[in-house]
Amino acid sequence: MTILALEDVYLSFGGINALSEVSFSINEGEFLSLIGPNGAGKTSVVNCISGFYQPNLGKILFNGENITFTPSYERTKKGVSRTFQNIETFQSMKVIDLIRLGAHVHLKASPFSNLLGTPSSRKEEKELLDFISDEILPILRLEDVASREVYSLPYGLQKRVDLGRALASRPNLLILDEPVAGMNKEESQEMIEVVMGFKEKWNLSILMVEHDMELVMRYSDRITVLNFGNPVATGTPIEIQQNEDVVAIYLGGE
Numbered sequence: 001m002t003i004l005a006l007e008d009v010y011l012s013f014g015g016i017n018a019l020s021e022v023s024f025s026i027n028e029g030e031f032l033s034l035i036g037p038n039g040a041g042k043t044s045v046v047n048c049i050s051g052f053y054q055p056n057l058g059k060i061l062f063n064g065e066n067i068t069f070t071p072s073y074e075r076t077k078k079g080v081s082r083t084f085q086n087i088e089t090f091q092s093m094k095v096i097d098l099i100r101l102g103a104h105v106h107l108k109a110s111p112f113s114n115l116l117g118t119p120s121s122r123k124e125e126k127e128l129l130d131f132i133s134d135e136i137l138p139i140l141r142l143e144d145v146a147s148r149e150v151y152s153l154p155y156g157l158q159k160r161v162d163l164g165r166a167l168a169s170r171p172n173l174l175i176l177d178e179p180v181a182g183m184n185k186e187e188s189q190e191m192i193e194v195v196m197g198f199k200e201k202w203n204l205s206i207l208m209v210e211h212d213m214e215l216v217m218r219y220s221d222r223i224t225v226l227n228f229g230n231p232v233a234t235g236t237p238i239e240i241q242q243n244e245d246v247v248a249i250y251l252g253g254e
């Protein structure tokens with residue numbers, strides 16, 4: 001079962017092609033990594049899938065449904081969630097509030113009844129808080145910092161908060177844009193173990209953009225390689241390691 005498919009996606013910025021003919025798909029429960037040199041277009045792909053950018057041409061299908069022009073929050077409601085490569089936004093919020101924000105797309109009560117604090121909206125809000133404090137905070141080990149402002153935390157913890165926000169919407173497809181960038185080996189390992197724990201528990205499909213090749217090779221079912229906005233190859237870690245075009249790209253860049 002395919003959960004996500006990109007079909008011939010093109011994206012340009014003022015006449016410059018960021019993505020051309022990008023096609024690949026992710027199966028349900030699969031861990032697919034997207035790799036490539038700096039500026040290859042990886043974050044642009046993530047932005048197209050999450051609805052931050054709209055492709056100039058091509059299609060994005062989620063569970064068979066064409067979501068190419070679906071607004072970002074609607075995609076989150078359907079089960080697509082992403083983390084950010086650069087976590088600069090919402091830094092002044094408290095950890096718990098930022099994570100709660102991730103789940104707000106699912107609240108049924110109208111903003112008006114939320115404002116009034118009607119019984120149904122209060123019940124919904126409580127269920128959400130319980131879900132976050134039972135299922136998200138302990139596994140991410142953020143309980144002790146729940147009421148701290150995000151900016152006051154060490155970088156590695158900020159990345160975990162952003163992951164918590166993405167998980168709070170209970171995605172089916174989790175997109176990670178450089179989840180361990182800037183982390184030491186121990187922090188990276190911890191982060192990936194947390195992700196794998198949720199993957200198992202919720203049968204998540206994962207799209208990970210990452211430069212840490214050791215991690216990519218160890219955890220991916222398949223890998224797609226981008227270079228100058230073009231998909232060069234898709235295959236298992238061993239196939240990718242042995243692919244001459246891929247080797248040339250990486251050695252050429254050294």
Ligand SMILES: Nc1ncnc2c1ncn2[C@@H]1O[C@H](COP(=O)(O)OP(=O)(O)OP(=O)(O)O)[C@@H](O)[C@H]1O
Nearest residue numbers: 013017018036037038039040041042043044045085
């Ligand atoms: N909003 C934008 N406006 C103009 N150009 C953009 C924009 N976003 C991305 N680009 C360009 O598109 C190309 C791909 O950028 P992108 O951020 O997708 O690369 P990346 O593979 O994620 O790189 P990195 O590994 O450094 O994060 C680059 O040439 C970049 O300058």
Ligand SMILES: [Mg+2]
Nearest residue numbers: 042043044085
């Ligand atoms: Mg990027």
